[in-house]
Amino acid sequence: MDTFETLLLGFLGIVIVNNLVFTKFLGTCPYLGVSGRIDMAFGMGCAVTFVLALAGTLTWLIDYFVLIPYGLNVLRYVCFILVIAGAVQLVEMYVRKFFPVLYDSFGIFLPLITTNCAILGMCLFINLWGIDNLPETVVLSVGAGLGFTLAICIMAGIRENLELADVPAALRGAPITLITAGLLTLAFMGFAGMIR
């Protein structure tokens, strides 16, 4: 029961309180770039969640069973980025083969995920926080992905409405998106300190 509670709190914490986008600035590039339309944002969020779950678990396994016991900490970054690039490639091939419709709708996003800082960032945070069991790693990875999806979908919803608003010419495009993001972070700061 105790572990279940830890997992649940960890999950809620990473989705809402310590949301990667709002508190750690991870994945800001797609968050600002892709969040034009809500269906695209959701697609991107799903792809990121999937890769993050896979990469987070794999990198933890490699870190815990290979890198740390053999003292290969120097190779950590190279290994992590290789695993992520490999995972993205695998997912791309799998989806293209078995879900062609889904592949067409993801299209451009899939290769871009390799350079999404949310993925590498989360893998590094799992290492940094010293998570030492598999269930917690999986829950945190999935939670981080869902948190990213939540953030990018909220942003896309706001931006769809923003297109109808009369924004000062100089602020159109990226500036107003950043300011909106700032106000959103302010709203999410209300959750700060609730868990951990």
Place this chain on the structure above:
Amino acid sequence: MADNQTSLARTFLAGLWQENPVLRLILGMCPTLAVTTSVQAALTMGASVIFVLIGSNLVVSLMRNLLKPHLRILMFTLTIAAFVTVADLFLKAYQPAMSAKLGPYIPLIIVNCIIICRAEACASKNGLLVSLADAVGMGLGFTGALAVLALVRELLATGQIVFEFGQKVTLVSLPDVPLFRMAGMAMPVGAFLTLGLMLGLVKMVTGKRS
């Protein structure tokens, strides 16, 4: 020869303003937002990015004729990861406090879009000199934008600019009024708002409408 030199100079200057990675191309947002709570952190980040950018641009430029198209991005990323590991270990050894403060944002240089973008757009097509000029220009442009953003945020949040080399050195100290004690500026809100307004200002100055 003269023609060659002007094009080198132009490549170098483009990174500073015309194609400034942060202000004009809107690349590399994560570190820009995350490390600009203090000027020293921003400068350390800038220096690391310049080092990695020069290293990766030179190596990519040297191996540009050997690259296979489908393995290109992977080779770029691995090159960058190697240089980032060097930078990270160097900071851990000589600037442990700063390294702890920057935490995962130094390894995150690996996925900084600026570096991959330069490898793809410049270094994989040009010779050593042009790649070097491009790397230094882009790196300085990035560092400059970060420094300005950090200056505004640190001044408004704490009212002073503090550098730490063993002991604290206060460079600037402003009077203790509420305007210079906005705690929010040190938080994510301040980062997003300041950068948003800065981009708006740049757009206004250049008169570019989109």
